[in-house]
Amino acid sequence: MTSEATKLTGKLLIETAVGNFLGDKRIRLLEAIDEHGSISQAAKAVPFSYKAAWDAVDAMNNLAPEPLVSRAAGGRHGGGTELTPFGRRLIAFYRALEQEYQLALEKLTGNLEQDVAVDTAGFRQILRRMSMKSSARNQFAGPVVALKEGAVDTEVSIRLDADLTLTAIVTRESAEGLGLAEGRDVLAFVKASSIVLVVEEDARISARNRFRGTIADIHEGPVNAEVTINLPGGRHVITAVITDASVGRLGLAVGQPVTAVFKASSVFLVATE
Structure with missing residues (x-):
């Protein structure tokens, strides 16, 4: 039986092809938007500040392959706010994945308890260090659609939307190290x-x-x-x-x-x- 002293618990944070954009607090924000139909009421329920809630929504919409939240007429400070069908599917996916994640942690805890030489606290520290975070306010995701190599640098074009393309300049060494090629998904950060x-x-x-x-x-x-x-x-x-x-x-x-x-x-x- 797993003891409470060594039980591992955690919050699921998705850092995949769309970057560090989805965790428990943001999922609760999406659920609250779905319940209240208002960003201000959802922010109070989580809680978030009003501005932090909108920042989170903007970041998620930027990085997701489809919008998660739509704004009704009335502008940023008026009108209603609602989840898109894709947003609701994403919540269901996250909650199902969260259950599997916790089951995996419980299984890992049982394995650790069979080996008294394992330092659980040290293992937790390793897990914390493995996550990548960025201070850049603007985060975008999309495929590379063009590469133009120069003597020193490589120009990289990334499609964010049908009519929206972002251009980056990296060294040729960096382009090779990242394995950049047309069709490769990348994250773009801009302060x-x-x-x-x-x-x-x-x-x-x-x-x-x-x-x-x-x-x-x-x-x-x-x-x-x-x-x-x-x-x-x-x-x-x-x-x-x-x-x-x-x-x-x-x-x-x-x-x-x-x-x-x-x-x-x-x-x-x-x-x-």
Whole structure:
């Protein structure tokens, strides 16, 4: 019989082809959205702050192959919010996988107890160190659709959506090490501080990545502001961190068209299995 002192328990965190995007707290957020039909009520139920809840929804919609949450008319701060059929299927998949995960941990616990030389605490530490996390605010997933090799660097094009392609520049050595090839799924990370916002649609800019969208939210702080932009297609969002002074100088407001610009060299790639 397994003793409580050595019983292993854990929360399932999915870090597969769509990256570190789905865990127990986010699943509970999705379940609460399905129950309440409101992001504010769902955030209180989990609990999340209102902003953290929307950030989590944006991240999941960015990385999932299909949208998990849809917004009804009324904008980011109004209207209803509901799960898509894909979102409901994902919850069911996660809960079923979670049960299998716990059964596996219980079996592992039994095996560990048969060998008194095994350090359970040390084993838990190894498990914690195995997870990868990224501080980059913007995370995207998609297949490589083109590679252009140069003498030193390789230009990598990643399809995020039918009409949305992201470009990254990595060294040839890195491209080879990641095993990059057309059709290979990758994760693309971009820091919010690397993104520049441009109001003029026809501005001449040298940066390769230029995503025109609509401002969905502006969260102002003491010095900097976080600006969230809905991209074409309705699924992806991108977040930039700029100064409060820049928000005022550009006259930024929710609902305003704006272009998010960032260099291909600012994109960090991770190849998935």
